[in-house]
Amino acid sequence: MARLERRGLGRYGVIDLDDSVGTYIIGRSKKADIAIDGDDSISSIHAELERKPSGWFIADLGALNGTRVNSEPISYKIVLHDCDDIQLGRTTLTFFDPTARGEETTKRANQKSPEITKGERLVLIELCRPAFSGRAIAGPASVETISKALVVGPAAIRAHLGHLYDKFGTEEEDGKSKREVLANDVMDRRIITRKDYE
Secondary structure (H helix, E strand, O other): OOEEEEEEOOEEEEEEOOOOOOEEEEEOOOOOOEEOOOOOOOOOOOEEEEEEOOEEEEEEOOOOOOEEEOOEEOOOOEEOOOOOEEEEOOEEEEEEOHHHOOOOOOOOOOOOOOOOOHHHHHHHHHHHHHHHOOOOOOOOOOHHHHHHHHOOOHHHHHHHHHHHHHHHOOOOEOOEOHHHHHHHHHHHOOOOOHHHHO
């Protein structure tokens, strides 16, 4: 059985996770499935923990102070591995799952981000918009959706995306499209953040 070990602000506790539950909402609210008290830097509804056949996943739910896994901010749902640290405000929840033992969260190497034009930035903002829509899981916007939002022809959007793929060295991976890999990359690098939609 998976579990979370809480520490921070002089508090410690162990939370057992039931594989059959499916979804846990984590937050400061007493109505949250996993209520974290005593830390006012945690939002009332902060993050979502979900059990799927392929493992446990965590997603930020638009929390003011965000959610980090192993000190890296997350902006979309990611898989958790044994011994991953989830930082919510000033509280850390260490995730333990014997079934995920031996695997590690892949961390991106620090890479210098390429320079992008104003037009490319607008395309990236629209590409990533679904990830910041408040839904737990959302893929990147389609070429047609970006085209309508920017009132530009689909061919121009494809050209911008082609330049961006080259600049970021984007390749398809693990069944993910180039658009999805690019969106994840620019959100990981914090090139596109929630502030772009405020």
